[in-house]
Amino acid sequence: MDIIFMGTPSYADEILKTLIAEEGINVVAVYTQPDKPVGRKKVLTPPPVKTTALENGIEVYQPNRLRDEQTVAELLKISCDFIVVAAYGQILPKEVLDHAPCINLHASILPAYRGASPIQQTLLNGDDKTGVTAMLMDVGLDTGDIIKISEIDVADDEMVATLFDRLTSVASELTVDVLKNFSQYTPIKQDENLATHCTKITKADGEVMFEDANELYNKYRAFTPWPGIYLQSGLKLKKIALVDKNSKNEAGKILEVKKESIVVGCNSGALEIFHVQPESKKEMNIIGYLNGKRIGVADTLS
Numbered sequence: 286m287d288i289i290f291m292g293t294p295s296y297a298d299e300i301l302k303t304l305i306a307e308e309g310i311n312v313v314a315v316y317t318q319p320d321k322p323v324g325r326k327k328v329l330t331p332p333p334v335k336t337t338a339l340e341n342g343i344e345v346y347q348p349n350r351l352r353d354e355q356t357v358a359e360l361l362k363i364s365c366d367f368i369v370v371a372a373y374g375q376i377l378p379k380e381v382l383d384h385a386p387c388i389n390l391h392a393s394i395l396p397a398y399r400g401a402s403p404i405q406q407t408l409l410n411g412d413d414k415t416g417v418t419a420m421l422m423d424v425g426l427d428t429g430d431i432i433k434i435s436e437i438d439v440a441d442d443e444m445v446a447t448l449f450d451r452l453t454s455v456a457s458e459l460t461v462d463v464l465k466n467f468s469q470y471t472p473i474k475q476d477e478n479l480a481t482h483c484t485k486i487t488k489a490d491g492e493v494m495f496e497d498a499n500e501l502y503n504k505y506r507a508f509t510p511w512p513g514i515y516l517q518s519g520l521k522l523k524k525i526a527l528v529d530k531n532s533k534n535e536a537g538k539i540l541e542v543k544k545e546s547i548v549v550g551c552n553s554g555a556l557e558i559f560h561v562q563p564e565s566k567k568e569m570n571i572i573g574y575l576n577g578k579r580i581g582v583a584d585t586l587s
Contacts, residue, residue, distance in 0.1 A: 286309065286310055286311065286367065286464065287311050287366050287367075288310055288311065288312050288368070288464070289365045289368045289369070290304065290314070290316070290338075290369050290371075291370045292317060292334050292369075292371040293318045293333075293372055294332065294333060294334075296371060296392070296449065297334050297372045298333035298334050298336075298337050299454070299457055300369070300453070300456055300457050301315065301334055301371075302337055302457075303457035303461060304460065304461070304464075305337070305341050305343075309465070312341075312343050313363060313364075314343065314346060314360075314363050314365075315338035315345050315346070316345075316346045316360075316373065317345065318332055318375070319348075320332070320347070346360070350375070351375045351381070360381060361380065361381075361384055365384070365385050366386075367386050367464060367467070368385050368386070369387075369460060369464070370390070370422060371389070371390045377422060382422055387421070388420070388421060388422070388432065389419070389422045390417055390459065391403065391418045392456065393417075393418065394416045394436060395418040395434070395475055396427075396475040396476060396477065396479050397479065397480075397481050398483045399426055399427035399428070399481070399483070400484055400485075401483065401485040402484065402485060403483055404449055404452060405483070405486060405507040408439075408443070408444075408448065408503055408506040408507035409503050411441070411499065411503050413439055414437065415436070415439055415448070415452070416435050416436035416437055416452075416455065417434070417452055418431055418434045419434070419463045420472070420475075421472045430473060431474075432463050432470045432472050435455045435459045437451060442506070442526075442527075443506065444509060445507050445509065446509075486508070486512065488512040489512075490504075491504070491508050491513050491514045492514075492515060493514045493515070494516070495537040495552070495556075496552045497553045497554065498529070498530060498553060498555055499530045499553075501551065502526075502527040502556065509523075516587060517587070518587050519564035520564065520586075520587075521561060521562040521563075521568075522558060523560040523562050523568050524558070524560040525556050525557060525559065526556065526557040527554070527557075528554070529554050530554040531553065532550070532555055534551060534555060535550055535552075536550065536551055537549060537550070537551075537586050537587055538583065538584075538586075539581065539582050541582065542572070545559060545570060545572060546559045546571060546572075547572075547575065549586050561574050
């Protein structure tokens with residue numbers, strides 16, 4: 286079967302690699318976002334999907350707007366059996382949706398967490414399970430009929446990087462399954478009463494206060510390495526652990542100083558902090574930071 290693939294980040298790239306390696310599947314074209322400047326030197330860098338496609342001799346298209354008339358006309362000239370979409374970053378116009386069945390791999394159990402950051406939202410909410418939904422796309426945002434869902438458990442200390450990797454593996458396997466057995470599945474409409482949404486993450490989302498230890502820890506799980514979590518002062522909390530969820534403390538008060546860590550109270554619960562990074566400085570052990578600030582037990586970390 287012939288496939289047009291649409292995707293941009295590493296999540297999509299792993300799915301693309303799986304499709305390329307799968308016997309009986311021929312990726313005839315790849316659509317991805319334009320190259321973007323990366324790093325302090327703003328080096329123009331291609332998306333991972335583009336690199337993989339070019340390495341395998343696949344034609345790559347990088348339109349600024351997929352909805353442009355010329356772009357749509359160009360795409361419609363490419364014959365295919367399916368269009369596979371994974372974290373592409375653009376809305377597909379109706380003409381493209383009508384060109385071939387468009388299958389999207391969304392990293393949540395739809396209709397929960399429609400939108401741009403489902404993996405992070407899973408951790409922010411402290412969910413104990415998540416999954417990947419293969420759906421038949423329509424004109425809405427993650428509103429299409431569900432073809433199949435593959436679920437996995439989420440540990441209460443799992444970080445976004447490991448969850449991302451596991452969901453990527455699930456999505457890759459699910460994509461091949463759905464493509465090869467498409468005729469055997471009956472898509473089911475989503476229950477709109479259960480729909481929830483998540484938005485694109487910004488740097489401002491990483492600012493935290495010592496109010497609820499469990500919520501702060503979940504932000505740490507979801508936002509490490511980017512955007513990271515940091516106090517209003519700019520101090521980044523680079524390595525932390527949840528001590529308890531329910532004790533009542535003065536927010537930010539240092540409750541205990543250990544050999545390589547400290548315990549800090551929150552209005553609800555407490556956290557153990559191992560490493561921090563002061564603004565414009567390198568990451569360091571929290572004990573070294575305390576010594577430099579000449580603060581200790583009963584002082585406030587800010």
